[in-house]
Amino acid sequence: MDINKDVKQDQNINSIVRAIALLSLYGKLEVQDLGISEISKHLNLHKTTVFRIVKTLEGLEWLKKNSQSGKYRLGLRVLAVSSAVPRESFEDLIKEEMKRLGRIHNEDVVLSMLAGDMSICIEKIRSTHNLRTSSKVGFSNRLVKGATAKTLLAFQSDEFISDYLDRHFDQSIPDHICERARLEENITKIRRQGYSATFAELDKGTAAIAIPLYDNRNNILYSLGIIGAESRMQEKGTESILKSLMETAERLKDQFTLLG
Numbered sequence: 001m002d003i004n005k006d007v008k009q010d011q012n013i014n015s016i017v018r019a020i021a022l023l024s025l026y027g028k029l030e031v032q033d034l035g036i037s038e039i040s041k042h043l044n045l046h047k048t049t050v051f052r053i054v055k056t057l058e059g060l061e062w063l064k065k066n067s068q069s070g071k072y073r074l075g076l077r078v079l080a081v082s083s084a085v086p087r088e089s090f091e092d093l094i095k096e097e098m099k100r101l102g103r104i105h106n107e108d109v110v111l112s113m114l115a116g117d118m119s120i121c122i123e124k125i126r127s128t129h130n131l132r133t134s135s136k137v138g139f140s141n142r143l144v145k146g147a148t149a150k151t152l153l154a155f156q157s158d159e160f161i162s163d164y165l166d167r168h169f170d171q172s173i174p175d176h177i178c179e180r181a182r183l184e185e186n187i188t189k190i191r192r193q194g195y196s197a198t199f200a201e202l203d204k205g206t207a208a209i210a211i212p213l214y215d216n217r218n219n220i221l222y223s224l225g226i227i228g229a230e231s232r233m234q235e236k237g238t239e240s241i242l243k244s245l246m247e248t249a250e251r252l253k254d255q256f257t258l259l260g
Helices: 011-029 036-043 047-059 076-082 089-105 147-154 158-168 174-193 230-236 238-259
Strands: 063-065 072-074 108-115 118-125 140-142 196-199 206-214 220-229
Touching: 011 036, 011 047, 011 072, 036 047, 047 063, 089 108, 089 118, 089 220, 089 238, 108 147, 118 147, 147 158, 147 174, 147 196, 147 206, 147 220, 158 174, 206 230, 206 238, 220 230, 220 238, 230 238
Parallel strands: none
Antiparallel strands: 063 072, 108 118, 108 220, 118 140, 196 206, 206 220
16 A cells, blocks of 8 residues: 555645554554554555654554554544544434333443443433443443443454453462453353343442344444343343343344345
């Protein structure tokens, strides 16, 4: 990819075009991390030029450095900008389904997505109950706590999960070894049963159930969850709530297939 052939010679414009081309590489190559040499090769730019662009984007939080590999991944700023882009019809369908779930169960319904190593809440339908939870639009947390966050982690590729665990749990620390073992066991359980259920992990007195939402190539797009007071959730029953979530996921997957 030689971007130099397709842009005007004005230096300011070139800088913008090169930065956009660099950010676009992650989607084109379908990779999570890229190093300076890789970017230089794909964009046909000198490493010094690439380094300056990368450090600028890192300073502006468009890129984030992986401390283990020394490579760079997309930062949270990408999500902030993407949230301002008009939603496609599939996202509109998801919101309508979330409203329907809210009417059926009268509990908070949340939609989260993966952004780097974090779970980000990108949509929420509130219940009529006076329930205060951490899960507000824009709320981010690690993938080790909460039903929607754990769902996003559990249904990633084995390579992603292994890399995530290696980076976040130091095997030389006894507490980390135990915590990692518990999380791995939990991930196995979530994968086996197809959903995650948590109790008071992020907020006291609350319970949550979450499932993955897939595209037509079976890649996880989001996690969809229902959160409510633990007493009400137990009264309504996991099976009833899970059934509604699973039916919603099936309808959305069918719609996604139709939309292409």
